[in-house]
Amino acid sequence: MADEIKKLIEETGAFDCVECGKCTSVCPSAAFNKDFAPRLIVVKALEGIKNDPVTAKNMWVCLTCEICNGMCPYKVNYSGFIQGLRMQSFKEGSLPICSQGGLIHTMQRLMANEKLKQNRLGWLTDDLKVTKNKGDVVLFTGCAYQLGTVFADRVSYEREVPRSAVKILNAAGITPAVLENEVCCGHDLLWLGDEDSFFKLMDKNVAALKASGAKKVIFTCPECYRTINMDYQDFSGDMPFEMQHISEFVAEAVKEGKLKFNKMEKKVTYHDSCRLGRHMKVYDAPREALKAIEGIQLIEMERARDKATCCGVNAWANCDEIGKRMQIDRLMEAKKTGADALLTFCPKCEIHFNCATHNKVPVEKSLVDIPVEDFTNLMAKALKGG
Amino acid sequence: MSTEAKAAPQAGAWEPNIVAFCCNWCSYAGADLAGVSRFQYPPNVRVIRVMCSGRIEPQFILRALELGADGVLICGCHIGDCHYIAGNEQAEKRMKMTAELLDILGIGHDRMRLEWISASEGEKFASTMTQFTEQIKKLGPNPLAQGGEGDGG
Numbered sequence: 043m044a045d046e047i048k049k050l051i052e053e054t055g056a057f058d059c060v061e062c063g064k065c066t067s068v069c070p071s072a073a074f075n076k077d078f079a080p081r082l083i084v085v086k087a088l089e090g091i092k093n094d095p096v097t098a099k100n101m102w103v104c105l106t107c108e109i110c111n112g113m114c115p116y117k118v119n120y121s122g123f124i125q126g127l128r129m130q131s132f133k134e135g136s137l138p139i140c141s142q143g144g145l146i147h148t149m150q151r152l153m154a155n156e157k158l159k160q161n162r163l164g165w166l167t168d169d170l171k172v173t174k175n176k177g178d179v180v181l182f183t184g185c186a187y188q189l190g191t192v193f194a195d196r197v198s199y200e201r202e203v204p205r206s207a208v209k210i211l212n213a214a215g216i217t218p219a220v221l222e223n224e225v226c227c228g229h230d231l232l233w234l235g236d237e238d239s240f241f242k243l244m245d246k247n248v249a250a251l252k253a254s255g256a257k258k259v260i261f262t263c264p265e266c267y268r269t270i271n272m273d274y275q276d277f278s279g280d281m282p283f284e285m286q287h288i289s290e291f292v293a294e295a296v297k298e299g300k301l302k303f304n305k306m307e308k309k310v311t312y313h314d315s316c317r318l319g320r321h322m323k324v325y326d327a328p329r330e331a332l333k334a335i336e337g338i339q340l341i342e343m344e345r346a347r348d349k350a351t352c353c354g355v356n357a358w359a360n361c362d363e364i365g366k367r368m369q370i371d372r373l374m375e376a377k378k379t380g381a382d383a384l385l386t387f388c389p390k391c392e393i394h395f396n397c398a399t400h401n402k403v404p405v406e407k408s409l410v411d412i413p414v415e416d417f418t419n420l421m422a423k424a425l426k427g428g
Numbered sequence: 429m430s431t432e433a434k435a436a437p438q439a440g441a442w443e444p445n446i447v448a449f450c451c452n453w454c455s456y457a458g459a460d461l462a463g464v465s466r467f468q469y470p471p472n473v474r475v476i477r478v479m480c481s482g483r484i485e486p487q488f489i490l491r492a493l494e495l496g497a498d499g500v501l502i503c504g505c506h507i508g509d510c511h512y513i514a515g516n517e518q519a520e521k522r523m524k525m526t527a528e529l530l531d532i533l534g535i536g537h538d539r540m541r542l543e544w545i546s547a548s549e550g551e552k553f554a555s556t557m558t559q560f561t562e563q564i565k566k567l568g569p570n571p572l573a574q575g576g577e578g579d580g581g
Contacts, residue, residue, distance in 0.1 A: 143487035148494055152533055157571040160534040191528055192486070 047087055050126040056084045058116040065110035065120060070351040071103055074371075075364045078103045080110045080120050083127075101127040102138035102359050106233060107316035107352040125233060132235030141361035142192070146230060149188065153225040154242035162224055165201065170208040177219025180256040180283075181207055182270070184263035185226050186389045186416075196396040199419055200389050206422030207262045207288055213425045214295040218260065221250045229265040229317075232273060233357035244274055251283070258284045260291055262418045264318035264388045271322065287318065288418055289387065293330040303335040303424040311341050311381040312417075313372070313395075314350035315388035328387070328417060335424045341379040351375075353391040354398075361394075369398035373410040383415045392416060444498035444564040446473045448557070449488065451481045453511040454546045455503030461550030469557040472564075473501070480504070481542075482515025486526040489540055493530075496573035499539045499564040501556070506544040516544070538567055 051057050059081070066072050066079040078100050086094050106121040114120070131137070140147060152158055165187045166172065172181075183204040190200030204220075211218045228243035247270070251259060261267040264287070271285050286294075295301035310332070318324050325347045332340050345351055351372050354365030373395060376384040386392060395414045403410055450456040456477045462469065478484060481504025489500045502523055504516040520542065527537035541560055545553050 143485045143491075145485065145487040145490060148487060148490045149529070149533065152490065152494055152535075152572065155572055158534050161532050164532055188529070188532055191525065191532060194525060 044090075044092060046126075046130060047092075050123060051087060054119040054123040054126065055116065056088065056118050056123050059084050059088065059114075059118050060116060061085060062115065064113045064115065065118075068109050068113045070107065070109065070354075070368055071105055071364060074367045075103065080104065084118065084120065084123060087123075087127075097127070098131070098136065101131060103364070105316070105352045105354070105356045105360065107356070108320040109316075109349075109352075112320055112348055125235075128233065128235035129237055130235070132237070137234070138359045140234075141355070141358045144358075145192065146189075146358050147234060147236070149192075150226045150228065150231050150243065151236075151239045154228075154239045154246070160223075160225070162222055163220055165204050166220070167205065170205060171212050171217045172208055173217055173219045175219060175221055175223075175250075176254055177217070178255070178257045179211070179216050179218045180251065180254050180259045181211060181218040181220055182224065182227075182251075182259050182261050182266055183207070183220060184261065184266040184389070186263060189389050189393065193393050193396075196400055197389070197392050199416060200392065202422075203262055203389070203416055203418050206416075206418045207260070209422045209425060210288065210292060210301070210418070211260065214291075214301045219254055219256070221254060223250050227263075227266040227269040229269040230357040232269065234359055241277070244278060248274060248278055248281070251281070256283045258286060260286050260288055262288045262387065264315045264322065265390065268317040268321045287322070287324055287327065287387075288421075289318075289327040289331050290324060292334070292421060293327040296331065296334040301334070302426045303421075304426055305337045306335055306424045307337045308383065309339045309341060309381045310383050310385050310415075310420075311343055311376050311379045312346070313343070313353075313376065313384055313386040313391060314347055315386055315391045316350070316352055318387055319350055320348055328385075331417075331421060332385075335421070338424075341381050343375050343379055345375065353388070353394040355390065355394045361397075365394070366398055367404075369395055370403060370405060370410060373398060373412060374405065377410055377412045381412065383413050383420075385415055385417045385420060387417045389416075442569055444472050444561060444569070445496065446499045446501060446557075446561060446564060447492045447497045448473050448475045448501040448503060449478050449481070449484050450475050450545075451483075451504045451511075451516075452477055452479045454505035454509065454544075455481075455553065457547035458503070458545040458549050458553040461547065462553040463550075465550045467550055467554035469554040470561040472561050473557050480510065480512050480515035481519035482510070482512065482517075484519060484522070486522055486529065489526050490529075493535060493539065493570060493572055496570060498567070498570045498573070499541075499560060501560055502540070502542045503545045503553075503556070504542075506546055509546060535570075535572070536567070538563065539570065
């Protein structure tokens with residue numbers, strides 16, 4: 043254990059920490075939870091304190107949103123450090139209480155099972171032009187359909203996301219391939235520290251993607267995009283295809299004149315989810331895509347782009363009253379812009395924000411009642427002839 | 429005795445493992461009645477008592493299947509009879525979603541069943557267990573069961 047922590051300190055640059063506390067000052071979790079500080083976790087590890095009960099708790103409080111990484115003058119990789127700690131913790135069998143009783147993690151572990159044949163493409167309808175398993179452009183659909191089913195009382199519209207993505211690609215003259223044996227990217231299991239299951243999922247996806255002969259893979263989910271782009275390439279070498287988020291695809295297609303939208307009168311605000319924003323540095327593409335839709339007015343929130351706060355939950359491991367306060371805070375900020383809807387790409391952000399307003403809220407309901415909408419769905423709705 | 433001897437599994441033959449969640453107030457009492465009335469039903473069922481069918485999370489069913497159960501039964505009070513007023517209505521909603529999820533995941537909703545069994549329906553309890561065991565036998569072993577790891581409860 044001690045050796046592994048030492049290795050982790052070296053790998054993540056934690057050794058360079060000068061204890062300035064900038065990480066804590068920007069941490070969205072620390073703003074509401076005075077027992078939590080990213081700096082404290084790293085400093086305690088540097089001082090060689092083992093089996094610290096505060097660290098054992100706080101490693102699960104961290105949202106891995108990476109706002110601290112961006113702020114650190116010495117570029118300490120806090121989220122990487124937390125991920126390493128979690129892997130250690132998982133090996134020792136110490137786990138947090140997960141929301142939904144761990145349902146989502148079980149679903150993902152089931153997908154990792156060799157013998158299970160999923161009905162992955164249950165969302166396909168006849169009006170969509172796709173090929174199965176083989177093609178130049180692959181659409182990695184992610185788990186939006188599954189999550190929309192589990193959380194049907196809050197975000198049933200997520201079941202539409204893969205369909206919307208295909209509609210957008212079709213409108214741009216592309217017939218994407220969809221994979222029957224695609225599985226969950228494993229993001230949540232990786233951030234829960236369950237390496238073994240993550241690697242099983244990774245191997246399945248890498249095999250399926252390579253067998254497809256894809257030259258380009260398009261993602262709608264920011265978590266899939268991050269995981270395959272960064273983690274898969276870290277663990278199993280460079281992928282033989284280009285990767286693109288749907289917002290980048292749309293921005294590019296609009297510029298080339300391949301994609302046209304109808305007029306749509308709407309005031310919207312956009313929430314930069316941490317995986318798409320800070321992790322993958324995709325800030326401009328969604329905004330360019332919105333500009334292409336005539337009549338859409340984007341009103342930025344006070345904290346946007348790399349300063350965007352978090353939706354309050356990571357890997358289903360820390361849904362609690364702190365997360366709830368962060369969600370309410372963010373929704374109030376969105377409502378204050380006067381927009382008709384809060385747009386985001388991340389299915390998890392959508393679930394967490396909807397959850398916050400699902401029951402009683404600690405403030406006036408009118409301060410937070412802004413509908414959370416899926417960006418991909420909105421783009422599909424605005425398509426010409428769509 | 430003779431019926432029991434017939435039903436006893438042959439060595440090596442596959443017998444399904446079935447988990448039955450029963451609510452404390454109706455279905456568990458129904459199981460009790462089936463017992464004291466000496467109604468016969470297959471020995472494949474393991475009963476887990478919960479206070480209300482509304483307590484049963486989708487995760488319980490997935491987790492049972494992940495650990496190698498071949499089928500999962502959820503039994504509660506009839507609609508309108510719930511000890512906690514509407515727990516079973518919640519259960520119905522959740523189980524509908526779970527069935528859909530099982531189909532999406534490729535396990536199939538046939539491995540799960542929701543039944544309302546009241547405290548006076550010992551016979552219904554026994555017949556439900558018999559029918560469901562037959563259904564699972566037809567479906568065969570749970571594909572997720574890993575080399576008998578989850579066998580034997």
